[in-house]
Amino acid sequence: MKNFFTSVKFKVLVFLLVLMAGFLAYAGANGRWSAAPQELLATALVPFQRLGRMISGGIEAMYERTVAIDEVLAENEALKEELNRLRREMVDYDDMKAENELFRAYYNIRDTYSDYELVTAFVIGRDPLEKYYSFTIDRGSRDGVAVDDVVISPEGVVGRVASVSYNYAEVLTLLDPAVSMGAAVGRTRDIGLAEGESMLAQETRLKMSYLPREARVAAGDLVVTTGLGGVFPSGLVVGTVEDMLPESSGKSMYAVINPAADVRTITSVFIITDYEPDTVFSASAAEDTAAEESAGTVPEDTAQQTVPAGEEE
Amino acid sequence: MTHDINRRRLLVTARWLCYALLLAVCYMLQTNRVLFDLGGIRPLWLPAACLVLAMWEDAFPSVLYGMFAGLLWDVSSNRLAGFFAICMMVCCFFCSSITQLVLRRTVFNTCMLTLGCLFLVTGLDFLFSYVLFSLPQSGIYYVGTLIPTIVYTVVACVPLYPLCSLMHRIGRTEN
Known part of the structure; x- marks a missing residue:
């Protein structure tokens, strides 16, 4: 063993250790998580991750067909009952149509998506130690994906791209405190900042801060992005309000939001690689609120609902 | 004689390739959300594999494979490049040395x-x-996530032990 410490092999190991420390320092000093050897390894391992996803997909399907068949049948019955209930509610067609016309400008994902350039991607890796359910996707710079591109699912916002390599990218979910977006409650038009919060993330919830104390937000209200900040386009569904609680300062309120997209189990996503910026809630909300103010229907202190400067992403 | 030497070299190379393949498979298992999931807790296959490997091999290859496993772990997690690589290099050196000595x-x-x-x-x-x-x-x-993950990973070492033992015997002459 003593001879080992004087051998060439030991010197090579020390050199490699110093090299790793150098990569660590370089990555940290340049504000990046990854360095060249890491990216090369990851690029080479993407096929393995795809293979793993295929295998786990097959096992999951087999599990659902055999072991979880009772749950599947029960879910099927529950969905049938809900479908019948929804059909009964469709009887009042005229009222529903009018309400739908009003909501379409803010919530219609299909109309909004038609203006976006989308890239589909599969989730190919998740780390067991990851607290906020961040994941790796099988699209990278060769597919047009860039850092800060928004990641969505048919249900709503999933997160944003944190780092990109040639054929893979890392995505931070909206539960991560590093991800924040301008958001608005669709029904009341109260504007706030939706961001991840470590305590709420354990229950897969996020926080919408800076709501005024007089906000008339209620549980079940839909929350959408405003487009303020320039990263997240407007009109994307963030989630639904679960609870309204006062901030510790007592000066404002915050809402606990149940995200629309299930970031824990999601297996495929869309990345918005390009879109026409449009802040739905900036001009129209200000105009409508001003009109209501002059008619004396809105208290003055709710007229100015803006996200505090420096708090947007 | 030359034929035996060439065959032995081939087997030794096969052994190192088997170890590398084992780490690649462990990387795939570690980053897969569904496989071996118990209530949201999954084992850390990469450190388990390279530590078991380190107990069977000398310090030099153990540290190299520890570095490889650590870099793979860095790739799959949102951690600074080289963090887990350095940790695994040190741990593999320690495991290999202490197994040879004590x-x-x-x-x-x-x-x-x-x-x-x-x-x-x-x-x-x-x-x-x-x-x-x-x-x-x-x-x-x-307490709720890390410790159960560690315990689950230690359990995952048990099937890796005979696998590494088998790979260790490839290309080695019996005394």
Whole structure:
């Protein structure tokens, strides 16, 4: 063993250790998580991750067909009952149509998506130690994906791209405190900042801060992005309000939001690689609120609902 | 004679390739959300594999494979490049040295060494990722997620032990 410490092999190991420390320092000093050897390894391992996803997909399907068949049948019955209930509610067609016309400008994902350039991607890796359910996707710079591109699912916002390599990218979910977006409650038009919060993330919830104390937000209200900040386009569904609680300062309120997209189990996503910026809630909300103010229907202190400067992403 | 030497070299190369393939498969298992999931807790296959490997091989190859496994782990997690690589290099060197000098190669010793090394590595990660940032309820995360992950990983060492033992015998002449 003593001879080992004087051998060439030991010197090579020390050199490699110093090299790793150098990569660590370089990555940290340049504000990046990854360095060249890491990216090369990851690029080479993407096929393995795809293979793993295929295998786990097959096992999951087999599990659902055999072991979880009772749950599947029960879910099927529950969905049938809900479908019948929804059909009964469709009887009042005229009222529903009018309400739908009003909501379409803010919530219609299909109309909004038609203006976006989308890239589909599969989730190919998740780390067991990851607290906020961040994941790796099988699209990278060769597919047009860039850092800060928004990641969505048919249900709503999933997160944003944190780092990109040639054929893979890392995505931070909206539960991560590093991800924040301008958001608005669709029904009341109260504007706030939706961001991840470590305590709420354990229950897969996020926080919408800076709501005024007089906000008339209620549980079940839909929350959408405003487009303020320039990263997240407007009109994307963030989630639904679960609870309204006062901030510790007592000066404002915050809402606990149940995200629309299930970031824990999601297996495929869309990345918005390009879109026409449009802040739905900036001009129209200000105009409508001003009109209501002059008619004396809105208290003055709710007229100015803006996200505090420096708090947007 | 030359034929035997060439055959032996081929087998030795095959052994190293088997180890590399084992680490690649462990990377695939570690990053897969569904396989071996128990209530949201999944084992850390990469450190388990390279620590078991280190108990069977000399210090030099152990540290190299530890570096490889650590870089793979860095890739799959949102950690700074090289963090887990450095941790695994040190842990693999320690495991390999102590096995050659003091410990016998048994499943129990493997599990204990893995337990100790994982507590050290995940403890450092917890310190730099959560404690230093004073994130609330970090203690609950440590007790509710990290410790079960460590225990599950130690259990995952058990099937890896005979696998590495088998690979270790490839290309070695019997005395």
